[in-house]
Amino acid sequence: MLLELSLWLGQDIRAFNVFGYITLRTVLAAMTALLISFIFGPALIRWLTAKKIGQAVRDDGPKSHLTKAGTPTMGGALILIAIAVTILLWGDLRNHYVWVTLLVTLGFGAVGWVDDWRKVVHRDPKGLPSRWKYLWTSLIALGAAIFLAATANEPAQTELIVPFFKAVAYPLGLFGFVALTYFVINGTSHAVNLTDGLDGLAIMPTVMVAGALAVFAYVAGHAGFSQYLGVPYIAGAGELAVFCGAMCGAGLGFLWFNAYPAEVFMGDVGALALGAALGTIAVIVRQEIVLFIMGGLFVAETLSVMVQVLYFRASGGKRIFRMAPLHHHYELGGWKETQVVVRFWIITLMLVLFGLSTLKLR
Numbered sequence: 001m002l003l004e005l006s007l008w009l010g011q012d013i014r015a016f017n018v019f020g021y022i023t024l025r026t027v028l029a030a031m032t033a034l035l036i037s038f039i040f041g042p043a044l045i046r047w048l049t050a051k052k053i054g055q056a057v058r059d060d061g062p063k064s065h066l067t068k069a070g071t072p073t074m075g076g077a078l079i080l081i082a083i084a085v086t087i088l089l090w091g092d093l094r095n096h097y098v099w100v101t102l103l104v105t106l107g108f109g110a111v112g113w114v115d116d117w118r119k120v121v122h123r124d125p126k127g128l129p130s131r132w133k134y135l136w137t138s139l140i141a142l143g144a145a146i147f148l149a150a151t152a153n154e155p156a157q158t159e160l161i162v163p164f165f166k167a168v169a170y171p172l173g174l175f176g177f178v179a180l181t182y183f184v185i186n187g188t189s190h191a192v193n194l195t196d197g198l199d200g201l202a203i204m205p206t207v208m209v210a211g212a213l214a215v216f217a218y219v220a221g222h223a224g225f226s227q228y229l230g231v232p233y234i235a236g237a238g239e240l241a242v243f244c245g246a247m248c249g250a251g252l253g254f255l256w257f258n259a260y261p262a263e264v265f266m267g268d269v270g271a272l273a274l275g276a277a278l279g280t281i282a283v284i285v286r287q288e289i290v291l292f293i294m295g296g297l298f299v300a301e302t303l304s305v306m307v308q309v310l311y312f313r314a315s316g317g318k319r320i321f322r323m324a325p326l327h328h329h330y331e332l333g334g335w336k337e338t339q340v341v342v343r344f345w346i347i348t349l350m351l352v353l354f355g356l357s358t359l360k361l362r
Contacts, residue, residue, distance in 0.1 A: 022221070026214060026241045029090045030249035036082040037253020041075075045257060045264050048072035053120045055265050071262060074116045075254065076270015080109045082250035083277075087243060095239040096151060100144055101280045102243070107140040108189055108276035112268030127268075137186055137272065144280060145181035149174050156232035161286045163293075163358035166230045184288050185279035191298035192275030194305055194325050199262040200255055201327060201341045205348040206274050207251040209294045212352045213281050214244035219359065220285040229359050232286050240281050247277060260338050294355035297348045301325040 048054075054070035084102065091098045115128035127133075152158050158177040162168040172180060196202035219225045221238020251274070257263045275298070282291035292299060308324035322332040330340050 022218060022238050022241055025090045026218075026245035029086045029242045029245035030252075032089060033082040033086040033246045033249030034253045035249075036085060037078055037250055038256065040081070041078055041253065041257050041264075044075065044078050045072055048074060048264065051121075053116075055120070068262070068265075071265055073120060073265040074113070074267040074269050075257065075264035076109065076112065076266040076268075076273065078264075079250045079254050079266070079270050080106060080273055082253060083243075083246045086246040086249070090246070091242050092239050095236050097236050097284050098239050098243060100147055101240060101277060101284070104140060104144045104185065104280045105273045105277040108137055109269050109273035111136045111140070112193075112270065112272040116267040116269050134186075137189060137276075138182070141182045141185040141189075141276070141279075142178070144185060145178040145283075148181060148283065149178050152177070154232075154234075156286065157234060159232070159286065160288065161232060163287075163290055163355075164361055169232075180288065181283045184283050184291070185276050187302075188279035188282075188291065188295065188298065189272045189275035191295070191302040192278070193268055193271040195298050195301045195327070196266055196271040197325060198327050198331075198337050198341050199260040200258050201344060202271055202274075203251050203255050203258055203266065204341075204345050205295070205297050206278065207248050207255070208345075208348050208352045209278055209291070210244045210247040210251065210281075212294055212356050213278065213285065213287070213291070214241040214248070215356060215359070216285045216287050216290065217241040217244060217281060220287075231359070234285060237285050240284060243277070244281065247274065260341065290355045290358055293358075294348075294352045296351045297344055301327065304329065 049072050052070075053072055053074055055068055055073040083105065087098060087102055091102075093099070111128070111133060115133055119127040149158065155171065156169070158172050158174065159169040160172055160180065162170070192202055192206060195205070216231070217240035218238050219229055220231055220234045221236060221241070223233050226233040254264075254266065254270070258266065278291065278295065282288050302325075304321055304326035305324045308319060308321050311318065311320050321329040323329055327340050327344065331337060335343075
């Protein structure tokens, strides 16, 4: 009798092991990362302040930014700690997609840390030279691209999926897939870094895009949902929803301290890492074009810098924008910092909703 009862209880516990559900672990990951940020955020800010790790401000920028000089930076380390600890707690560590995304995130964060450390501690305004920064981020992105190509065992995992169409996909081949993955990861990373110039401007759009990618990851990793919605089934990709949940929680926790007027800035250590994470997840779930849509703010900020530089050189010193990146153009045009930030958030929200609509508009 006791043996039968113990066997029944064992089966019952296994059947109702709710912590195995991706949806629940995604919510728990978001809550855990948020809690970690809240608990350790004040201590990190005090440490950065004590070490005089403060932000330098450009003299040619908006005059309102001069008051930001000395504000603690490199706060993105808090985000990375919260994400890493949360994934170790709630993520499926047998899943290679989790590991490649985490290692890319931490790798780009390490490059950003060196850049920030040289700027604020060694007082080197150039930080890590651009060629070295791009070299190291390129090596990490290329390594991730080769690994994902080597582990792809289905044609759908290396195809370029076109949204709004049910059966439009272009086979990239291994070389094309590696090249695309490299550019998506590296490009998204540097685009988020360029956007990070106002209090809260980069982190909230990152949270929005990560939340939407959690939906795509869950659908791509679910055989039934992926077939119904016409997206490629990627076995194991659903686990990245937990990673996205950790990003959302850590990002919202950081925003608590980064909201205007910011107590701490993210720095390259956070911006490079978060952008790389978004790019990696988008590649794995085969939604590079949707990422381009949802991250339209990051794209616009990057294009504004590229256009400004090219036109400046071609015209002999003339400018299209008052100042690049784009958020400074609107600041110098009379918008208050909070207006720029909130309006850019609203634009991102609309783009994210449009990106999510591609799940059904096919």
